[in-house]
Amino acid sequence: MFALTVKNMRRSHHRVPLAIDDVEDAFVLPRPLRRAVRFLVSLGSGRINIPAHTGTVATVMLFAVTGLYGMSVGGHGQVVAxxxxxxxxxxxxxxxxxxxxxxxxxxxxxxxxxxxTTSLVALNADAARQKIANLPWVENVEVRKVYPRTVEVKLKERKAYAIWQHGAELSLIQKDGSVIAPLRDNKFAKLPLFVGRDAEASAASVEEAFAKWPDIHAQVKAFVRVAGRRWDLYLDNGVIVRLPEDNIDGALARLTKLDKDQNLLQRDIAAVDLRLADRTAIELTPDATLRRQAAVDARNKALKKAGQDT
Structure with a gap:
């Protein structure tokens, strides 16, 4: 009996091989779950020590996350932030x-x-830039947040080229004809005045056309667009110069020569018509017309009397 016991004990030190059917029936956890299971086993067996107040901290964090989520859903997240x-x-x-x-x-x-109390962190710089960009004078704008407490706004403004009169309205325009803003004061009174429909779109062409004739340009009080095709010049002394649709340069050359030779623009005239290339028409003022007619009548009378005397 003693020998039998010893024999059985010796056999207990060796692994008993499983049959093929037993291996097929054994359950093996997927690899991702093995670490979690081992942690739970260790936690249950007391081999892992949980720090004091862990439950309290976890509860507070749970309430904080829940509160933040509720404020976000309710639309109050921005205010809290x-x-x-x-x-x-x-x-x-x-x-x-x-x-x-x-x-x-x-x-x-x-x-x-x-x-x-506005926070620099909460400020939406892009939204602020879009709002400022809609102001009349702003061509482009940059908004930067400089931590911890500064906002930088850098503007590039539009440049006023002229005043455009359309009906009873006066507007400041850029060189390309785009409207900047209504004219509100006399600050820009020295800018050239363009009058009429489509005058703003053609304003840039005037600078090129008058580049060779600065003396005439300096006397112009207003450029009036006629039928969207040509210009009438209103000079500061009241004289109107009617330019042709084409060959403005030639017309201005003719006007300059007449003014130099005959002091034309300083005379008592109402208008100079340069629309025809082969002739220049002069319109007198009403007073000048009356004086001229009186002079003609006096001359005719003198000629008639002289004829009778002979």
Whole structure:
């Protein structure tokens, strides 16, 4: 019996091989789950120590996440974020605006929506740029956030080229004819005046046409567009010069010669018509017409009397 016991004990030290059927029936966990199972086994057996207050911290975090999610769904996330970052030292305290001659800084501040507690972190620079870009004088704008408390706004403004009168309205225009804003004061009174339909679109061509004739250009008070095809010049002394549709350069050359030789533009005339290339028509003022008629009548009378005497 003793020998039998010993024999059985010896056999217990060796692994008993499983049959093929037993191996097929054994359950093996997928690899991703093995680590989790081992952790749970260790946790249950007490081999892993959980720090004190872990449950409290986890509960607080759960409530915080739940609260933030609720505020986000309710549309209050931006308000909370702004209040939090402002309290952390990111409230906007300085706005630096540059490049603005015609654009008011007050307008820019209003569009930024600053109220003294606005957070630099929460400020949407792209949205602010789009709002400022819609101001009349702004050609382009850059809005930058400079941490921790500064906003930089850099403008490039449009350049006024002339004044355009359309009906009873006066507007400032760029050289390409695009309207900038209504004319509100006398600050731009020295700019050239263009009058009539489509005058703004053709304004740029005038500078090139008059480049060789600065003396005439300096006397022009207004450029009036006629039928969308040609210009009438209203000089500062009241004389109207009617230019042709084509060959403006030739017409201005003729006008310059007449003025130099005969001091034409200083005479008592109402208009000079240069529309025909082979002739120049002069229109007298009403007073000049009366004086001329009186002179003609006096001459005719004198000739008649002289004829009778002979």
């Amino acid at each position: 702004e209040a939090t970052t402002s309290a952390a030292g990111f409230a906007i305290e300085d706005v630096k605006v540059s490049g603005n001659d015609e654009t008011s800084e007050i307008e820019i501040l209003q569009l930024l929506g600053l109220d003294g």
